[in-house]
Amino acid sequence: MLKVKFVKRLPDFVLKVDLLVDKEILVLVGPSGSGKTTVLECIAGFQKPDWGEIILGEKTLFSSSKRINLPSYKRGIGYIFQEYALFNHLTVRDNILYGVKNILKDEKEKQLNEILKKFDIFHLAERYPVQLSGGEKQRVALARTLITKPHLLLLDEPLSAMDRKLRERLCKEIKELHGQWKIPFVLVTHYQYEAKLGDKVFKAEKGEDKGEIIMKFHQSA
Numbered sequence: 001m002l003k004v005k006f007v008k009r010l011p012d013f014v015l016k017v018d019l020l021v022d023k024e025i026l027v028l029v030g031p032s033g034s035g036k037t038t039v040l041e042c043i044a045g046f047q048k049p050d051w052g053e054i055i056l057g058e059k060t061l062f063s064s065s066k067r068i069n070l071p072s073y074k075r076g077i078g079y080i081f082q083e084y085a086l087f088n089h090l091t092v093r094d095n096i097l098y099g100v101k102n103i104l105k106d107e108k109e110k111q112l113n114e115i116l117k118k119f120d121i122f123h124l125a126e127r128y129p130v131q132l133s134g135g136e137k138q139r140v141a142l143a144r145t146l147i148t149k150p151h152l153l154l155l156d157e158p159l160s161a162m163d164r165k166l167r168e169r170l171c172k173e174i175k176e177l178h179g180q181w182k183i184p185f186v187l188v189t190h191y192q193y194e195a196k197l198g199d200k201v202f203k204a205e206k207g208e209d210k211g212e213i214i215m216k217f218h219q220s221a
């Protein structure tokens, strides 16, 4: 279970977030600049809220009252960025192994082979990211993240660079993957069609409170 409740002052508005995510897919929808990436970055530990709490399972990731702010590498979170952020100078194999530390070489190879098979990218292991299609890059990015066994997966507009047909296929893949992994997924998008992936969909809504502009995410029916 992920509990997120925080306030963060941004240059143009105050972002107020209150979300509860079980082992389900939560989608945040909103126009450009509504604070979606900021929500993910606060959960991941790349940005700091001004006030509030972020709790994942039993672990407090952030608490303003308890003065806790775990660094991102201790949060056990996987993050899929907008453009996947693969390392272009590394092969698929080395991209995937990048985050796997402190385990024996044989075990590392075993985990690598398992994940390459699972994502149907075994044949791509020695290729570089520039030699991959958009869908293949997504699978490598997912494999790289999931090999670290995160307790939560954050996806920032994972399908925005794809054509419609591929988007539909990859939407399905994300849904299937979620069924296997059984951890909370939080996906942000400004496309309505990706919202159908969500067990819960929250939409950005602008309001006003005591003369201040507030941005909140409200659950849509």
Ligand SMILES: Nc1ncnc2c1ncn2[C@@H]1O[C@H](COP(=O)(O)OP(=O)(O)OP(=O)(O)O)[C@@H](O)[C@H]1O
Pocket (backbone or CB within 6 Å): 010, 011, 012, 030, 031, 032, 033, 034, 035, 036, 037, 038, 039, 190
């Ligand atoms: N590091 C930062 N410093 C100051 N302002 C920022 C910073 N990052 C984002 N902002 C501002 O915060 C607001 C929310 O940005 P954010 O990137 O979270 O929106 P978004 O909904 O993810 O947008 P998009 O869909 O375009 O990615 C914007 O007004 C943006 O200009």
